[in-house]
Amino acid sequence: MKTFKNILKLCTLGLLVLGTAFAANADNKGKDRPDYATSLIPDSLSANANQVYRKDDLYFEVRSNKSGRERQEIVVTILNENSSAHFMSVFYDEETKVKDFEARIYDQDGKLIRELDKDEILDFSAVSSGSLYEDDRKMVLNAQHTSYPYTVEFYIERELKGLKFHSYPDWFVYRFDTGFESSSYTLEIPSDLPFYHRMLNMAIEPVIKEEKKNKIYRWEVSNLPPIEAESFAPVFSDRIPILLVSPHLFEVDNYEGSMATWDAYGRFMYELWEGQDELPKEVRAKVAELTAGLTTDREKIEVLYRFMQSQMRYVSVQLGIGGFKPFDADYVWKNKFGDCKALTNFMKGMLREAGIESYPALIKSGNQVYRIFDDFANPSFNHVILYVPKSETWLECTSQTSPVNYLGSGTEGRKVLLIKPEGGQLYETRTLTADDNISSSKVVIKLQEDGAASVKGSIHTSGIFHEPIRSLDNSFSEEELKKYFLNVTSFPSPKIQSISVQASADSPEGVQKFELDVKRYASKAGKRLFLPINLVNSYDFIPEKEENRKFDIHYNYPKFWQDTITIEIPENYMIEGIPDKDLNLKTDYGSYEMHITQVGNRLRYARQFKIERTVLPAEEYDNFRNFLKEVSKAEKMKIVLAKKRT
Numbered sequence: 001m002k003t004f005k006n007i008l009k010l011c012t013l014g015l016l017v018l019g020t021a022f023a024a025n026a027d028n029k030g031k032d033r034p035d036y037a038t039s040l041i042p043d044s045l046s047a048n049a050n051q052v053y054r055k056d057d058l059y060f061e062v063r064s065n066k067s068g069r070e071r072q073e074i075v076v077t078i079l080n081e082n083s084s085a086h087f088m089s090v091f092y093d094e095e096t097k098v099k100d101f102e103a104r105i106y107d108q109d110g111k112l113i114r115e116l117d118k119d120e121i122l123d124f125s126a127v128s129s130g131s132l133y134e135d136d137r138k139m140v141l142n143a144q145h146t147s148y149p150y151t152v153e154f155y156i157e158r159e160l161k162g163l164k165f166h167s168y169p170d171w172f173v174y175r176f177d178t179g180f181e182s183s184s185y186t187l188e189i190p191s192d193l194p195f196y197h198r199m200l201n202m203a204i205e206p207v208i209k210e211e212k213k214n215k216i217y218r219w220e221v222s223n224l225p226p227i228e229a230e231s232f233a234p235v236f237s238d239r240i241p242i243l244l245v246s247p248h249l250f251e252v253d254n255y256e257g258s259m260a261t262w263d264a265y266g267r268f269m270y271e272l273w274e275g276q277d278e279l280p281k282e283v284r285a286k287v288a289e290l291t292a293g294l295t296t297d298r299e300k301i302e303v304l305y306r307f308m309q310s311q312m313r314y315v316s317v318q319l320g321i322g323g324f325k326p327f328d329a330d331y332v333w334k335n336k337f338g339d340c341k342a343l344t345n346f347m348k349g350m351l352r353e354a355g356i357e358s359y360p361a362l363i364k365s366g367n368q369v370y371r372i373f374d375d376f377a378n379p380s381f382n383h384v385i386l387y388v389p390k391s392e393t394w395l396e397c398t399s400q401t402s403p404v405n406y407l408g409s410g411t412e413g414r415k416v417l418l419i420k421p422e423g424g425q426l427y428e429t430r431t432l433t434a435d436d437n438i439s440s441s442k443v444v445i446k447l448q449e450d451g452a453a454s455v456k457g458s459i460h461t462s463g464i465f466h467e468p469i470r471s472l473d474n475s476f477s478e479e480e481l482k483k484y485f486l487n488v489t490s491f492p493s494p495k496i497q498s499i500s501v502q503a504s505a506d507s508p509e510g511v512q513k514f515e516l517d518v519k520r521y522a523s524k525a526g527k528r529l530f531l532p533i534n535l536v537n538s539y540d541f542i543p544e545k546e547e548n549r550k551f552d553i554h555y556n557y558p559k560f561w562q563d564t565i566t567i568e569i570p571e572n573y574m575i576e577g578i579p580d581k582d583l584n585l586k587t588d589y590g591s592y593e594m595h596i597t598q599v600g601n602r603l604r605y606a607r608q609f610k611i612e613r614t615v616l617p618a619e620e621y622d623n624f625r626n627f628l629k630e631v632s633k634a635e636k637m638k639i640v641l642a643k644k645r646t
Contacts, residue, residue: 101155102155103154163252312343359418385407443458444456495519563606573642
């Protein structure tokens with residue numbers, strides 16, 4: 001993978017006199033800023049950009065291992081309507097206070113258009129989906145203007161304590177489709193308080209200044225041209241410059257912790273969890289009752305997991321240290337709900353009662369931004385699951401329907417931190433392969449002379465393919481299911497005669513069955529019918545052409561499609577043309593096979609398309625894209641039917 005060594009030639013280093021940039025902010029209130037004129041932006045920064053940051057200065061002051069202050073000044077020129085940089089959100093809670101939040105808008109010549117009023121700041125609860133209550137809130141300013149280009153100046157100041165202080169802010173040097181005139185990160189910290197930092201993808205060292213009992217570290221870059229987002233790129237921490245910063249010591253609600261190592265951070269987390277899994281007497285009795293006569297750990301895990309799923313629901317209540325510390329098992333039992341921590345802790349307690357050891361596992365669910373480094377503790381986790389080491393079993397305790405030992409698209413194939421009595425241990429969840437993620441369909445289509453068709457079929461799914469089926473099976477009514485099908489189907493305006501979905505209780509599998517009438521399945525032109533061969537499970541995604549691909553290709557979505565479609569054509573029609581009866585494409589990372597055979601008036605289309613998880617060098621991008629392009633072309637193939645002469 002290419003790095004930013006060439007860009008480094010454009011970077012400059014400097015030392016900021018303490019407070020200078022932020023004092024200037026107060027001096028410039030209500031004044032025009034000719035230095036903000038967009039004509040001063042070099043073409044190298046604005047070409048292919050949606051916005052250019054004239055200044056992006058973050059000043060983070062560590063006062064102790066309990067509290068600090070964060071000040072940020074941003075000056076960004078909005079070049080077009082594709083930019084969202086005119087939005088600014090600031091998060092706070094009971095311990096973290098927003099001391100100042102300002103915004104001013106300037107025209108393309110740097111003339112002040114207006115200062116945003118305090119009553120334009122929208123204040124929202126930042127309660128996430130599924131939460132009953134959280135103390136997180138956010139302030140939002142929308143400094144949008146109607147004439148492009150224009151420039152927005154933001155100033156933000158927060159006093160930080162508690163959970164929002166325990167992890168120091170990182171510095172994202174780059175954003176995609178963005179030019180930077182100047183960007184800096186300044187850290188002021190007591191000289192006797194160690195911290196850790198690591199610069200990714202850019203060889204830049206801080207300038208260090210000592211002042212009284214503090215040290216001031218400053219990283220600065222300038223004149224960075226835009227980089228474009230690329231399809232199937234690595235995680236952000238593998239492709240853009242990021243400064244990771246972690247404290248040696250921190251304290252939250254009288255709990256002391258350290259990020260010196262993952263082991264140390266795990267000990268802090270264990271202290272928060274210790275003793276929380278003590279079960280009420282009646283639950284201990286229930287565990288004994290449910291596991292009586294069971295001889296294997298798998299049987300015990302299965303019955304206890306199903307019991308928890310039947311009794312509990314996911315609801316989040318997170319206040320203060322409760323963002324990290326789970327509610328105890330007694331609370332969960334009485335209320336019959338909990339967040340990921342509380343439900344994982346409850347399940348852990350039941351397994352312990354049954355004599356089975358398990359560990360909570362901190363994980364980043366969803367899209368990954370950071371790579372987890374073995375030798376640098378920088379927690380970016382947002383979820384907790386449970387790991388049973390003896391049987392290599394993973395449990396998603398927030399789901400009321402998932403089978404035992406299934407981790408899906410949001411949590412498979414990534415590093416986790418196991419919370420163990422002796423400290424934290426990095427581990428990895430199981431990585432799904434194409435053979436885990438299968439979609440297999442069997443469909444019979446009866447075509448009419450006018451192009452209409454009746455369609456009857458079933459699609460059996462596993463792995464990530466089955467996840468929508470499980471969700472639909474457990475939460476959608478029949479009418480909602482029909483609406484969903486109409487929104488996602490490739491069939492043109494089908495009339496649904498019947499439709500059903502069913503997910504397996506014991507394995508990551510599901511099946512969808514349907515019967516349809518499709519009025520215009522084939523298009524008619526004179527005596528001919530143009531018949532699309534695959535509207536059932538077709539693949540049509542072709543990534544954008546990229547002339548100067550910079551990053552390696554990371555394809556993280558292994559899948560295997562297997563389809564058999566039988567089409568009964570009208571008796572008085574014959575096949576006039578088939579583009580390809582047989583097609584076989586093979587690469588190191590994927591394969592595509594398609595065969596069409598005819599017996600009487602029946603066409604049989606059989607297709608297998610497999611694409612594996614893979615990492616390819618950037619120079620292979622065109623070949624990778626061409627493979628997907630050929631697959632998409634084959635999927636769009638049409639057979640020409642002509643009316644027989646009489």
